[in-house]
Amino acid sequence: MHTSFSKKESDLKEIPPMDSLSDKELFLLYKDNRHVYIRNELVKRHLFIAEILSRKYLNKGIDYEDIYQVASLGLIYAIERFDTERGYEFSSFATPTIIGEIKKYFRDKGWSIRVPRRIQELSKKINTTKSTLQQELQRTPKIKDIAEYLNCTEEEVIEAMEANQVYTPKSLDLTYDNEGEDKDIQFMDLIGEPDKMFDFIENRDFIYQAMEKLNEVERIVLQDRFFENKTQMQVATTLQVSQMTVSRMEKKIIEKFKKELKKTMM
Template identity: 75%
Template sequence: MKKNSKSHNDSSQELTEMTSKELFIKYQDGKDIHIRNELVRRYLYIVEILSKKYINKGIEYEDIYQVASLGLIYAIERFDPSKGFEFSSFATPTIIGEIKKHFRDKGWSIRVPRRIQELSKKINTCKNELHQKLQRTPTISDIAEYLNCSEEQIMEAMEGSQVYTPKSLDLTYDNDGEDKEMKFMDLIGEVDKNFDNIENKDFLDKVINKLNEVEKKVLRDRFFNNRTQMHVAEELQVSQMTVSRMEKKIIEKFQKEYKKTTV
């Protein structure tokens, strides 16, 4: 056991003493995982530098770092030292590509069509260009003309970009000089439950008016007064089975009318 441990340590020491070019050549020959690990260790600084450029962009740094590390491994796998390129120059666009791909696929809090995502990026780029060219904030019309799009497409993309980073409900705003700050959650409207109650009441009244007097009595006694089928049957002088069938028929009428309202 000690002999194997010593052999492993000697091998690790040998790898650390080799140049990066030698390691890449050796890795191409046998794809030794230990060599790849040594290369990853040497070039992790690139991952750290590039990952920090995307801090506070809507995705956790740890996630970006993991994606960038994966990009580094892809670069190591594809790098050919015989072509004379510096590995850092080869790896950088590969890592950035993986990070941007991750942002494109995961960065939007609500999934929007790819065309909107792509147009949103073009808008952000052209805003800066137009601002320098026009010496003022570009209008939607300016952007639409510059990108050869309609104003409706530009507005759709700009609205869609608002879901890229979700806003915290605890975000605070100044309340027109008042001492108390206002939270974002206070500005969000709520659905008035009374609207649903009114709609439900109108629906019930409409269907009930279509029932005959016996059906209305069964409905009222069974579902509003909580009387048993047996009590209703005795009062109507019919069998309990008849009351059960009437209930089923009433429910079917409600279902039929409900389907009409949802079509």
């Protein structure tokens, strides 16, 4: 930065009242007289840009106050670099500068999964402690060593170290050496997936329980219509009733199933 902090208070007498100057005039004045007082006024006038852009990154795993500070610093960078002679608005110039600083901060400090702040802080301390103990002990520190140094439990250290794995996402194409085998194993092969049979068993049990609430005729309608795929007319012929009666019974059966489903969800 070219900001000079050696300006004397007497220099301010040469600066006209800030309220009487437009943004462009203020930037031109700052170009000629890079006094921190002028820059502070520019920051004050345009701080809303940093606030608006900061709010776009709410609930992304980093506290708003931290993002706002980074955005404010980006605003100062933009003020220092802005040139009125280029002809564009300051907001158009400042926005990408501020967003760039925020994104850089996320790359350096962000967590791909939201982790409690206490664990994040402990994780940072553990990384520093490892290096310190490595030099003091002349060996790789154990969990017990780290816990004693930080005055916390071994479980807390393990929790923080495991959480540190989500600091950056891992690629599914990441490969591991599969000892004893000719082919390496990929990370995606180690990730479990839902067993389709679970849904099948749950649905089957639900149907059996719901069918216990039906009478014999309703069970026949359910079996023929939804398992045998018979038409309403075919079912009506079997039961020697009208098609309208079968249609009404279907609606009644569906309502009973809905009631049973609500019970299981409560």
